[in-house]
Amino acid sequence: xxxxxxxxxxxxxxxxxxxPSYDAVIVGGGGHGLATAYYLxxxxxxxxxxxLERGWLAGGNMARNTTIIRSNYLWDESAGMYEKxxxxxxxxxxxxxxxxxxxxRGVMNLAHTLGDVRESMRRVGANxxxxxxxxxxxxxxxxxxxxxxxxxxxxxxxVMGATYQPRAGIAKHDHVAWAFARKCDEMGVDIIQNCEVTxxxxxxxxxxxxxxxxxxxxxxxxxxxxxxxxxxxxxxxGFDLPIQSHPLQALVSELHxxxxxxxxxxxxxxxxxxxxxxxxxxxxxxxDTYNGYGQRGAFHVIEEQxxxxxxxxxxxxxxxxxxxxxGIVDTTMDASPIVSKTxxxxxxxxxxxxxxxxxxTPGAGFTFAHTIANDEPHELNAGFSIERFETGHLIDEHGAxxxxx
Amino acid sequence: MMLIECPWCGPRNETEYxxxxxxxxxxxxxxxxxxxxxxAKFLFYRKNPKGLFAERWVHSAGCRRWFNAVRxxxxxxxxxxxxxxxxxxxxxxxxxxxxxxx
Numbered sequence: 057x058x059x060x061x062x063x064x065x066x067x068x069x070x071x072x073x074x075x076p077s078y079d080a081v082i083v084g085g086g087g088h089g090l091a092t093a094y095y096l097x098x099x100x101x102x103x104x105x106x107x108l109e110r111g112w113l114a115g116g117n118m119a120r121n122t123t124i125i126r127s128n129y130l131w132d133e134s135a136g137m138y139e140k141x142x143x144x145x146x147x148x149x150x151x152x153x154x155x156x157x158x159x160x161r162g163v164m165n166l167a168h169t170l171g172d173v174r175e176s177m178r179r180v181g182a183n184x185x186x187x188x189x190x191x192x193x194x195x196x197x198x199x200x201x202x203x204x205x206x207x208x209x210x211x212x213x214x215v216m217g218a219t220y221q222p223r224a225g226i227a228k229h230d231h232v233a234w235a236f237a238r239k240c241d242e243m244g245v246d247i248i249q250n251c252e253v254t255x256x257x258x259x260x261x262x263x264x265x266x267x268x269x270x271x272x273x274x275x276x277x278x279x280x281x282x283x284x285x286x287x288x289x290x291x292x293x294g295f296d297l298p299i300q301s302h303p304l305q306a307l308v309s310e311l312h313x314x315x316x317x318x319x320x321x322x323x324x325x326x327x328x329x330x331x332x333x334x335x336x337x338x339x340x341x342x343x344d345t346y347n348g349y350g351q352r353g354a355f356h357v358i359e360e361q362x363x364x365x366x367x368x369x370x371x372x373x374x375x376x377x378x379x380x381x382x383g384i385v386d387t388t389m390d391a392s393p394i395v396s397k398t399x400x401x402x403x404x405x406x407x408x409x410x411x412x413x414x415x416x417t418p419g420a421g422f423t424f425a426h427t428i429a430n431d432e433p434h435e436l437n438a439g440f441s442i443e444r445f446e447t448g449h450l451i452d453e454h455g456a457x458x459x460x461x
Numbered sequence: 462m463m464l465i466e467c468p469w470c471g472p473r474n475e476t477e478y479x480x481x482x483x484x485x486x487x488x489x490x491x492x493x494x495x496x497x498x499x500x501a502k503f504l505f506y507r508k509n510p511k512g513l514f515a516e517r518w519v520h521s522a523g524c525r526r527w528f529n530a531v532r533x534x535x536x537x538x539x540x541x542x543x544x545x546x547x548x549x550x551x552x553x554x555x556x557x558x559x560x561x562x563x
Contacts, residue, residue, distance in 0.1 A: 287509035298505040345480040349511045349535050354462045389505045446501040
């Protein structure tokens with residue numbers, strides 16, 4: 057039988073009206089904004105802060121991702137950031153006193169070509185040197201971990217092996233947001249929904265507040281967690297971001313008995329699949345190629361993703377799509393995030409997480425809060441500055457990102 | 462799936478096309494004169510408006526020619542398509558850069 061979902065209390069946070077002024081204002085009430093507020097309050101004692109959300113809490117990408125959590129990225133900076141995030145995930149259910157069904161069921165990234173095999177083995181080596189649990193597994197081991205997968209050699213792109221990270225897994229994304237929101241609220245953070253930032257107030261080169269549809273709010277510091285809308289916010293604030301916003305689609309099937317015990321990702325035939333606790337098969341696609349803010353994408357992208365899924369998992373041929381949806385992801389040229397100061401004093405930006413922001417939620421919050429509180433980056437996000445596009449110290453994670461873009 | 466009008470072939474399915482990002486980004490007139498910041502802007506910074514956007518498409522599975530379009534990035538509706546070298550017919554938030562990207 058599928059797992060029973062946890063009960064949650066009726067009210068997890070208040071809905072205060074905005075105060076005229078805060079020590080810090082966080083723009084964006086998704087996972088990253090809430091995690092940032094949580095660590096600002098918990099680690100840095102900043103509780104006179106507000107999270108402004110233009111829609112409803114965690115209704116953007118936090119409600120639309122495929123909930124995969126892993127840290128098997130190639131470069132040292134990424135390993136530091138994503139592994140910190142994974143270690144935080146491992147302690148958060150207890151710390152937040154909320155069982156959001158974090159399930160370390162392992163993630164495998166399949167290899168289908170000789171190029172894939174070499175790149176995967178290189179990444180496993182890099183992961184091990186950085187203390188990230190990773191191993192190379194054969195097609196037979198793939199089959200052992202996930203019996204429904206087709207490892208036959210009579211398909212167009214046979215499975216030639218996979219990288220495997222046992223500590224990786226999934227969590228229930230909406231419950232994660234609610235868990236953070238409840239703790240933030242308990243510590244005195246104002247969570248303000250239906251509050252859209254429409255402009256920034258500056259004194260010289262220093263930000264001093266935000267204009268919203270619920271009035272002007274003064275702030276000592278302003279932190280942007282706007283994901284797909286980061287470019288829009290940056291333009292209002294008066295600086296540029298190297299971000300392109302794209303639709304990214306995902307879908308679920310109707311509920312099934314447990315058949316898929318782990319998480320399988322394939323760069324090459326391109327699909328990523330897990331089975332949610334309730335029983336839906338959850339699958340994600342690559343981005344739609346064009347720039348877009350419409351939270352929807354094209355059907356042919358879904359079709360290609362389904363073709364890949366059915367080739368890898370023949371029994372999915374009998375499953376039905378229950379619903380599909382799209383979110384807007386903020387991609388960078390090097391497929392790595394920006395967690396950084398900005399050219400404007402006391403204004404900070406956390407964006408560019410692109411197709412992989414959910415797994416980074418605690419790590420982003422932890423390092424971004426440090427950056428905001430101290431006006432300088434934590435050692436884990438120092439490399440993820442905006443300046444890297446000027447210095448050339450890019451962190452190219454197109455391989456490990458595992459979502460085509 | 463979008464129906465995209467190639468200026469040479471007429472309306473075809475989106476799957477016949479490739480996407481080329483922001484249009485009217487000129488190669489720097491004097492590359493040697495650029496600062497690191499200006500190089501960064503040329504290589505990595507592109508406009509990302511929520512609204513009308515001038516962008517490039519290529520009819521990969523048809524005539525294989527590039528062209529420009531003005532499209533709304535919220536509704537995805539194409540407002541105009543035009544051939545390379547032709548002036549942008551509708552104003553957008555990413556107005557053509559004057560004399561390169563400097």
